Structures are given as C-alpha cells and as structure tokens.
Amino acid sequence: MYAKQVVIENETGLHARPASDFISLASKFKSKIFIRNMDEEDSCRANAKSIVMLIAQGLGKGVTAEISAEGEDEKEAVEALTELIKSKFGED
Amino acid sequence: MIYEGTAVSDGAATGRVFQYEPYQPEIRHDTITKAQTKSCLEKYKDVLIQAEEELKRLIESSELEEEEKKIFQAHIDIVQDEEMRREIEEEITDNLLSPEWAIQEVYERYIKIISKAKDALIRERAADLKDVCQRLIRLWNGGHENPLSSLAGDVIVVARDLLPSDTAAMKTEYVKAIVTEVGGYTSHMAILARNYGIPAVLGVADILKNTENGQKIAVDAKDGKVITNLTVDQEKQYQVMREEYLRKISDMRQYLPLVPETLDKTRIDVCLNIGSADKSELELEQYTDGVGLFRTEFLYMSKKALPEEEEQFQVYKKVVTMYGERPVIIRTLDIGGDKKLDYLELPKEDNPFLGLRALRLCFEMKPIFKTQLRALLRAAVYGNLMIMFPMVGSIGDIRFAKQIVEEVKEELKQENIPCRTDVKAGIMIEIPSIALMADIAASEVDFASIGTNDLCQYLMAVDRLNPSVAKYYQSFHPAMFRLIRQIVEAFKKQKKPVSVCGEMGGNPQAAALLAGLGVRKFSMNASSLASVKKMISQMDICKAERMARTVLELSTAVQVEEYIKSELPD
Numbered sequence: 099m100y101a102k103q104v105v106i107e108n109e110t111g112l113h114a115r116p117a118s119d120f121i122s123l124a125s126k127f128k129s130k131i132f133i134r135n136m137d138e139e140d141s142c143r144a145n146a147k148s149i150v151m152l153i154a155q156g157l158g159k160g161v162t163a164e165i166s167a168e169g170e171d172e173k174e175a176v177e178a179l180t181e182l183i184k185s186k187f188g189e190d
Numbered sequence: 191m192i193y194e195g196t197a198v199s200d201g202a203a204t205g206r207v208f209q210y211e212p213y214q215p216e217i218r219h220d221t222i223t224k225a226q227t228k229s230c231l232e233k234y235k236d237v238l239i240q241a242e243e244e245l246k247r248l249i250e251s252s253e254l255e256e257e258e259k260k261i262f263q264a265h266i267d268i269v270q271d272e273e274m275r276r277e278i279e280e281e282i283t284d285n286l287l288s289p290e291w292a293i294q295e296v297y298e299r300y301i302k303i304i305s306k307a308k309d310a311l312i313r314e315r316a317a318d319l320k321d322v323c324q325r326l327i328r329l330w331n332g333g334h335e336n337p338l339s340s341l342a343g344d345v346i347v348v349a350r351d352l353l354p355s356d357t358a359a360m361k362t363e364y365v366k367a368i369v370t371e372v373g374g375y376t377s378h379m380a381i382l383a384r385n386y387g388i389p390a391v392l393g394v395a396d397i398l399k400n401t402e403n404g405q406k407i408a409v410d411a412k413d414g415k416v417i418t419n420l421t422v423d424q425e426k427q428y429q430v431m432r433e434e435y436l437r438k439i440s441d442m443r444q445y446l447p448l449v450p451e452t453l454d455k456t457r458i459d460v461c462l463n464i465g466s467a468d469k470s471e472l473e474l475e476q477y478t479d480g481v482g483l484f485r486t487e488f489l490y491m492s493k494k495a496l497p498e499e500e501e502q503f504q505v506y507k508k509v510v511t512m513y514g515e516r517p518v519i520i521r522t523l524d525i526g527g528d529k530k531l532d533y534l535e536l537p538k539e540d541n542p543f544l545g546l547r548a549l550r551l552c553f554e555m556k557p558i559f560k561t562q563l564r565a566l567l568r569a570a571v572y573g574n575l576m577i578m579f580p581m582v583g584s585i586g587d588i589r590f591a592k593q594i595v596e597e598v599k600e601e602l603k604q605e606n607i608p609c610r611t612d613v614k615a616g617i618m619i620e621i622p623s624i625a626l627m628a629d630i631a632a633s634e635v636d637f638a639s640i641g642t643n644d645l646c647q648y649l650m651a652v653d654r655l656n657p658s659v660a661k662y663y664q665s666f667h668p669a670m671f672r673l674i675r676q677i678v679e680a681f682k683k684q685k686k687p688v689s690v691c692g693e694m695g696g697n698p699q700a701a702a703l704l705a706g707l708g709v710r711k712f713s714m715n716a717s718s719l720a721s722v723k724k725m726i727s728q729m730d731i732c733k734a735e736r737m738a739r740t741v742l743e744l745s746t747a748v749q750v751e752e753y754i755k756s757e758l759p760d
Binding site for chain 2: 117
C-alpha cells in the first residue's frame with residue numbers, strides 16, 4: 099500500500115476531459131488504485147479507474163485528494179497520477 | 191388533399207414522408223428468474239458494445255463540433271466504466287432486477303450523488319450520466335438511434351415539433367423539406383430551416399395523422415401548403431417549382447461577393463445573424479461586414495445543461511478571431527417567451543412574451559448572466575466583440591446591465607484573468623418604451639440594433655406565435671416605419687450606430703425602405719445575403735428616401751405593401 103496527497107489545481111477540477119485523462123492513465127497500472135476527497139469528512143475511497151466514481155468524489159479546484167494503490171506497481175501508479183494532477187492537465 | 195400552414199423558409203420539394211417521433215423511454219420494473227440471469231448478463235454486455243459503437247460513429251461523423259465530440263468521448267468512458275458495470279451486474283445477479291431496471295437503479299444512484307456536488311462544473315456532469323443511461327435503456331429495448339442522425343436518403347421530415355436536441359445531429363443534406371404541427375415564422379425550427387435553406391411549412395394541424403411514412407407528398411413553402419395524394423401533373427408542377435427555386439438561389443449567388451453600395455455610392459453594411467456558430471452558418475463569412483446578431487441562446491438550447499464559461503468562451507473566441515477587425519455583436523441570453531430550456535425550470539406564465547424573459551431573467555439569475563459576461567469579456571481580447579442586451583425596456587435596465595458588466599470586469603481583474611475592459615455595449619430595441627426613449631438611450635449605450643420581430647409584436651400587441659391573430663402581425667405597418675424613423679434619428683443625433691437585425695433586415699424591399707429612413711447596417715440570415723446585396727447595389731439612396739417619406743404618410747399596411755410592390759417589383 100502506497101499513498102500520497104495532492105491538491106487539485108486546474109480550473110475545471112477532476113471531471114470532463116481531465117477525468118478522462120486520469121482514468122485512462124490509472125487503467126494502465128495493474129494495482130488497485132483508489133482516490134479520496136480529503137476535504138469531505140464522510141468520504142470513502144473510490145476506485146480511481148472508474149470515471150463515475152471519480153466524478154462522484156466531487157474533486158473540484160482547490161480540493162485535496164489522496165491517491166493510494168495496492169499491488170505490484172503501486173508506487174509508480176501513485177507517483178504518475180499525482181504528477182498528472184500537478185501538471186494541471188495542460189490547462190493554462 | 192391540401193393542408194395549410196405557415197411558410198417559414200422559402201422553396202418547394204416533393205419527396206417521401208419521414209415521420210419523426212422523439213424517443214420516449216418506458217422502463218418496466220420487472221424482476222427476472224435465476225435461470226435468466228446468464229442470458230440477461232450477455233445481452234447487457236451486448237448493449238454496452240452497441241452503445242460504444244453508436245458513440246464512436248457519432249464522434250466520427252463530420253457534423254459535430256470539437257466540443258461535442260469531447261462530450262461523446264466522455265460518454266464512452268462512462269459506458270466502459272468498470273465500477274458501474276460491476277454494480278449493474280450485481281443488481282442483476284443478486285437482486286434479480288431486469289437489466290433495464292438495474293441500469294436505471296445504478297445510474298440514478300450516481301446521478302443523485304453528482305447532483306449534490308459543491309462544484310457547479312461537476313454537478314453539470316449529471317446530465318452526461320442521464321444521457322448515457324437513456325442510451326443504454328433505449329438499446330436494451332431495441333430502440334434505434336435518433337433516426338434524424340442516420341438518414342440515408344432524401345426525405346420530407348414530418349413531426350409534431352422539432353427541438354434543438356432533435357435536430358442537433360440531423361443529416362440536413364437529406365432533408366428536402368420540413369413540416370411540423372406547431373411553430374411559426376420566428377420559432378427555433380424556422381430560423382434553423384432558413385439557415386440551412388430547407389423549405390419549411392410549420393403549424394400544419396394534424397399533419398402526422400394525415401400522412402404516413404413513405405407517402406409521397408409535395409411541400410410548397412412559398413404559399414405554406416402541404417399537398418398529399420399527388421396527381422402526376424401536380425408532382426411535375428412541384429418538381430418544376432423546386433428546380434426554379436434552386437436556379438434562383440444559384441443565380442443569386444453571383445451577388446454575394448458584391449460590396450454593398452448603392453448606385454449613388456452610399457455604403458451599407460451587411461452583416462450575418464448566427465446562432466450555433468457552426469461551419470454551415472459561417473460559410474459566407476467572407477461576404478459580410480461582421481456579425482450583427484449572435485443569438486447565444488442556441489448554445490444553451492442544444493444542450494442538456496447550462497454551457498460552462500470555458501465552453502462559451504471557446505465559441506465566442508472562435509467567431510471573433512475569424513472576423514478579425516470586423517465587429518461581432520453578441521447578444522446575451524434571450525430565453526423565455528417561446529424559447530425554453532429543458533434543464534432550467536422556469537415558472538409557468540400566462541403571458542410568457544410579457545413575462546420574465548431575456549435580460550429580465552438574467553437579472554433574476556445573476557450567476558448565469560455573469561458566467562456569460564465573463565466568457566464574453568475574455569473572448570473580447572481576440573477581436574472586435576460587442577455585447578448587446580435583449581429586451582431592454584427602460585434606461586434603468588441599461589444602467590443595471592452595465593453595472594453588472596462592471597462587476598464582472600472587476601472580478602476578472604481580481605482573479606488576474608485577461609479580459610478587455612473597453613468592450614462596447616449596446617441594446618436591442620424591441621420594446622416600444624425604449625424606442626420612444628431612444629434619444630436618452632442613445633447617450634447611455636454605444637450602439638443599438640432594432641429587433642423588428644419583437645418590436646412588431648409589442649407595438650401591434652400581437653402574439654407572433656398565435657396563428658389566429660397572424661393577420662394582425664403587420665411588420666409593414668406605417669406605425670413600424672414611423673417608430674423606426676424616430677429611433678434612427680435619435681441615434682444619428684448622438685452619432686451612435688443603429689442597425690436592423692430582425693427579419694425585416696433580411697427582406698430586400700423592407701431593407702430598401704429602412705435604408706431610406708437612414709439605416710446603414712443590416713444583419714440577416716445567410717440565405718438573405720445575396721438578395722439584400724442585389725437590392726442595395728441596384729437602388730439609389732435618393733429614391734429610397736423618397737419612398738420612405740411616402741410610406742410614413744400612408745394609412746395601412748396593405749397600402750405600404752402595394753406601394754412597395756409598385757416601386758420595387760420582384
């Protein structure tokens with residue numbers, strides 16, 4: 099199990115195209131990957147390979163998300179996905 | 191048999207009836223037996239594959255704009271979603287729900303969650319889930335895709351009504367004519383038909399009942415007639431009529447490149463009215479002096495949720511960039527009246543045309559208005575964008591609208607978002623009260639545009655969609671010309687430009703008269719450009735002025751029409 103927190107900084111947040119980019123990258127890894135909205139008290143971790151779960155997490159701009167993974171490539175997966183969020187999905 | 195309606199888009203056609211009925215999903219809440227689960231799961235998998243194929247075909251079709259393609263790409267992601275799929279399969283195997291019920295159950299669950307999101311941008315995604323859910327349920331029931339998007343041969347589309355969502359993916363090249371049971375000259379469908387040059391007769395009562403699929407009929411969109419049970423002679427007659435019409439159109443094309451100047455060298459600006467800003471609408475951009483009216487409500491009407499700021503910004507930016515130095519007048523949201531948004535529940539009103547519409551509605555729903563103004567001010571950086579407010583009734587309206595623009599500028603400045611602060615702001619003149627106050631209004635705004643459709647409706651007190659009072663809707667009434675003269679003079683005094691962007695601007699005879707009253711800028715649908723340019727290039731402004739003076743002294747609309755006919759034969 100490997101986990102890391104990251105703040106969503108791009109304008110549109112994690113939905114629409116950025117969400118598509120996110121899940122297509124997540125799906126490339128073998129590990130189980132989860133994402134959780136840390137700003138919501140009662141949030142549960144959600145399958146980060148599911149676009150609907152991702153959208154349902156309500157990860158708008160400014161929200162802190164925790165990405166965690168379990169499996170053979172857990173570290174690479176978490177690093178790659180946090181990097182993608184930090185890159186602001188090429189929005190500005 | 192001959193059925194009558196309102197001719198809204200010129201032309202004629204013969205062809206086979208294609209009755210269009212929008213798909214209405216009907217969900218049966220059935221349970222299945224354990225033995226059925228295996229076959230249900232297989233069929234469900236098959237539905238997912240079909241949905242994906244449909245969406246891929248949609249994306250590949252050239253009809254769509256880039257933005258729309260992105261939306262359908264996101265729909266594919268939703269269809270493929272492993273978590274949704276697992277939950278739906280669980281509902282089928284564990285709770286023995288029929289797949290259509292399971293699909294609805296699981297989608298509703300997430301639609302509910304997403305609709306509660308704090309971020310408005312995320313809330314809007316619920317509409318995507320609804321759309322995908324409908325697609326899956328339709329496919330489960332063996333329903334076909336919107337048949338208008340997969341037309342493969344020439345047809346005459348017959349429907350009760352056609353909404354923007356019905357026509358968004360319509361294969362217009364196969365649509366020879368359109369006939370509907372509701373709607374009038376200025377309804378959405380009419381404007382669309384004129385843009386595409388498709389002959390259309392609207393408001394034909396019971397035409398669905400009186401025709402059947404595949405039946406051969408003729409549409410005479412000059413006189414507003416639909417003819418069934420065609421004789422051989424009639425069929426020939428309407429084919430000839432169609433050919434003549436098409437020849438006239440191609441003859442007219444030679445006038446497109448003309449610089450619109452009268453014989454005595456008065457330059458008149460000829461601009462384009464647009465709505466969706468897609469390729470077909472902007473095809474003739476090079477022959478115009480600008481966009482005189484960008485009806486932004488089409489961006490709102492063809493969708494399932496409010497368009498986001500970014501999306502609007504991209505569309506506005508595209509148009510102003512294309513036009514460069516030439517002005518692009520963008521009208522802020524004009525809904526209410528006959529224009530409704532499915533996803534925005536507005537209270538039912540007894541008199542919607544006199545109700546909470548356009549600018550009045552924007553004042554009530556300030557966040558929606560501000561989102562649009564933000565997109566406009568940002569896009570203005572890329573060209574000569576001007577903002578125009580619809581349904582202005584008082585000087586107070588002007589001041590309040592301008593104040594909100596200032597607030598938005600300030601907000602953008604605070605956020606360090608690039609925008610233009612010297613954007614020109616103008617008004618539509620379509621309510622008689624502001625027409626009578628034109629002298630004062632002219633000092634408060636940078637420009638004005640006369641919307642003759644609504645001005646006529648409000649001046650003559652005639653609901654322009656009510657067929658039983660259609661004869662009272664007289665846009666050639668001397669009162670119209672008297673009022674327009676007053677507006678034009680008032681703006682001339684303040685040296686502020688005033689244009690005409692209603693249907694009268696696209697009518698060559700009316701345009702000649704209005705030029706005689708001093709109007710120097712007309713904005714119209716693409717299909718009117720050639721005929722108006724032809725009229726301008728063949729007239730003298732002196733003659734137009736003399737005609738205008740005569741018309742102001744006439745007593746009735748009939749007299750005006752007869753006089754124009756005698757002076758300016760077709």
